[in-house]
Amino acid sequence: MIKLLIHGGAGAIRRENHSEEEMDEYKKALSLSLEQGFRTLSEGRSAEEAVVEAVKVLEDCPLFNSGKGSVLCSDGRVQMDASIMCGQNSDCGAVTLVEQIKNPILMARYVMRHTPHRILGSKDADALARELGFEMESQDYFVTEKSKFHLIEAKKKGLIQLDHDEGDSSQTVGAVALDQNGNLAAATSTGGLTNKFPGRVSDSSIPGAGTFANNKTLAFSATGTGDIFIQNMSGFDAHSQMLYGKASLSEACQSVLEKVKSKGGRGGVLGLTSSGQSFMGFNSLGMFRGMKGSDGSFQIEVF
Amino acid sequence: MIKLLIHGGAGAIRRENHSEEEMDEYKKALSLSLEQGFRTLSEGRSAEEAVVEAVKVLEDCPLFNSGKGSVLCSDGRVQMDASIMCGQNSDCGAVTLVEQIKNPILMARYVMRHTPHRILGSKDADALARELGFEMESQDYFVTEKSKFHLIEAKKKGLIQLDHDEGDSSQTVGAVALDQNGNLAAATSTGGLTNKFPGRVSDSSIPGAGTFANNKTLAFSATGTGDIFIQNMSGFDAHSQMLYGKASLSEACQSVLEKVKSKGGRGGVLGLTSSGQSFMGFNSLGMFRGMKGSDGSFQIEVF
Numbered sequence: 001m002i003k004l005l006i007h008g009g010a011g012a013i014r015r016e017n018h019s020e021e022e023m024d025e026y027k028k029a030l031s032l033s034l035e036q037g038f039r040t041l042s043e044g045r046s047a048e049e050a051v052v053e054a055v056k057v058l059e060d061c062p063l064f065n066s067g068k069g070s071v072l073c074s075d076g077r078v079q080m081d082a083s084i085m086c087g088q089n090s091d092c093g094a095v096t097l098v099e100q101i102k103n104p105i106l107m108a109r110y111v112m113r114h115t116p117h118r119i120l121g122s123k124d125a126d127a128l129a130r131e132l133g134f135e136m137e138s139q140d141y142f143v144t145e146k147s148k149f150h151l152i153e154a155k156k157k158g159l160i161q162l163d164h165d166e167g168d169s170s171q172t173v174g175a176v177a178l179d180q181n182g183n184l185a186a187a188t189s190t191g192g193l194t195n196k197f198p199g200r201v202s203d204s205s206i207p208g209a210g211t212f213a214n215n216k217t218l219a220f221s222a223t224g225t226g227d228i229f230i231q232n233m234s235g236f237d238a239h240s241q242m243l244y245g246k247a248s249l250s251e252a253c254q255s256v257l258e259k260v261k262s263k264g265g266r267g268g269v270l271g272l273t274s275s276g277q278s279f280m281g282f283n284s285l286g287m288f289r290g291m292k293g294s295d296g297s298f299q300i301e302v303f
Numbered sequence: 304m305i306k307l308l309i310h311g312g313a314g315a316i317r318r319e320n321h322s323e324e325e326m327d328e329y330k331k332a333l334s335l336s337l338e339q340g341f342r343t344l345s346e347g348r349s350a351e352e353a354v355v356e357a358v359k360v361l362e363d364c365p366l367f368n369s370g371k372g373s374v375l376c377s378d379g380r381v382q383m384d385a386s387i388m389c390g391q392n393s394d395c396g397a398v399t400l401v402e403q404i405k406n407p408i409l410m411a412r413y414v415m416r417h418t419p420h421r422i423l424g425s426k427d428a429d430a431l432a433r434e435l436g437f438e439m440e441s442q443d444y445f446v447t448e449k450s451k452f453h454l455i456e457a458k459k460k461g462l463i464q465l466d467h468d469e470g471d472s473s474q475t476v477g478a479v480a481l482d483q484n485g486n487l488a489a490a491t492s493t494g495g496l497t498n499k500f501p502g503r504v505s506d507s508s509i510p511g512a513g514t515f516a517n518n519k520t521l522a523f524s525a526t527g528t529g530d531i532f533i534q535n536m537s538g539f540d541a542h543s544q545m546l547y548g549k550a551s552l553s554e555a556c557q558s559v560l561e562k563v564k565s566k567g568g569r570g571g572v573l574g575l576t577s578s579g580q581s582f583m584g585f586n587s588l589g590m591f592r593g594m595k596g597s598d599g600s601f602q603i604e605v606f
Contacts, residue, residue: 090535092534117499118504118530120503122425123425123502127502128501198431199423199426199430199431200422207533208536227421230511231394231395233539240540240547
């Protein structure tokens with residue numbers, strides 16, 4: 001059994017704020033990500049490679065809040081976070097507060113594979129990526145007209161905003177995958193929250209918070225009120241409920257979402273087990289999401 | 304019952320590498336931290352205030368690897384991490400990769416109390432601290448002759464070193480406390496590892512990894528191979544074993560240390576429950592540590 005789940009963020013997505021053409025564009029992008037990641041699995045390659053492929057497509061698409069299209073800090077800059085985790089051995093890697101790496105998820109994988117560390121951040125991580133020959137871009141590449149507009153709107157209201165709120169259409173992205181060897185992997189990438197403090201580290205750069213994978217329990221990727229996902233260590237909490245509390249995948253993921261809600265947060269999560277059980281849930285109005293499995297499962301949905 | 308536990312790092316501390324005078328200096332510093340923190344509790348103030356007071360003393364002491372005396376990145380810079388968590392409501396705050404804040408733990412508390420975020424990092428966190436009027440210092444203040452010497456030695460050997468190894472006497476610091484209202488808190492502060500990559504984020508800046516507190520289970524502060532404490536999400540794992548797996552404090556903390564060891568890491572942890580049970584353990588040669596409680600417990604030890 002092979003299977004891939006992806007998300008493109010959760011929030012107050014309202015049908016009335018999006019034209020049919022817009023929705024089609026989103027679905028096309030999700031479909032491309034899903035196809036690319038699933039093909040990777042079909043070719044017998046690893047879950048690790050599949051989640052990277054799927055996330056990279058969404059980082060390159062300006063519709064989503066990661067890579068190109070990332071939302072803006074209060075000072076107008078883009079600062080991006082990404083992480084990856086493998087279920088076989090709990091290997092993980094992440095970057096945080098990077099401003100110039102075209103595909104943060106690729107550098108997160110580099111941190112996991114080739115450094116003695118787990119998380120590298122700030123301009124120092126950008127400098128290392130440049131030195132290593134990663135594709136780099138100026139801030140102009142990442143910033144879109146839409147993200148500038150949303151920053152202006154957020155400042156007017158004095159709010160720090162979730163990717164999707166008020167029809168904002170830029171979203172954290174993530175993927176979880178199961179490969180033919182029974183290995184799980186998860187990856188998440190984000191530009192964070194519109195109007196966030198410069199220097200704010202998100203759950204998407206913390207293995208255990210917004211990203212998690214362990215073959216014994218689940219692969220997990222989250223989107224939403226990231227500060228609360230950090231406080232709750234949501235990914236690791238879902239894992240722990242399954243490992244120590246014998247909760248099912250869906251019980252664990254539902255519980256994690258409820259705990260976020262009880263602290264005033266919102267969002268969505270993907271969960272996948274090594275036997276191919278899957279969970280896609282959210283407590284916001286909508287979540288851009290997709291699923292494809294060798295069991296014939298196929299889905300691309302928003303509401 | 305009120306109680307305070309502190310640590311000043313774990314590693315390959317060897318008696319033969321330290322004169323008696325040196326050991327006395329360490330113990331004097333630990334004693335000062337313990338007294339300051341315990342007095343805070345005795346005056347009826349909160350566990351949150353006590354761990355900040357205790358950690359601040361150690362940040363100001365050049366013997367330990369936090370604040371003044373922090374170890375150096377491979378490029379010779381000091382980059383510091385700190386975090387705090389409160390057991391009553393899981394509130395937490397942290398800073399990472401700061402280079403100019405005299406007491407990183409004070410800024411971590413600010414993040415917790417006064418921002419919508421949980422972790423702020425990089426020069427952006429320094430800039431905010433400066434704007435807010437926090438006491439700032441140049442790199443010269445933080446860098447000691449000893450840390451320069453250890454960087455040279457580490458580079459010769461091509462190693463990224465744990466605070467204590469090879470007689471290095473600069474160590475991550477931390478504290479856990481129980482106050483008269485039955486509330487727990489934990490705080491940790493570090494300069495990381497000698498010869499680490501610039502931009503490396505440590506477990507000491509991640510609530511759930513190197514620092515954790517929840518009144519239902521434990522307050523936790525770790526020191527050691529931080530990258531593995533991140534991968535294992537050790538603080539949250541100890542919590543989860545107690546909450547979902549009904550493990551005792553000591554079972555949970557021992558298990559966490561064993562998991563770190565099984566991945567090739569070393570270190571030490573402090574654990575404290577709201578009923579005043581305590582744990583101080585390490586799988587390295589030694590850990591600078593101290594404990595004081597209203598139950599008459601008192602201890603300052605290295606080996």
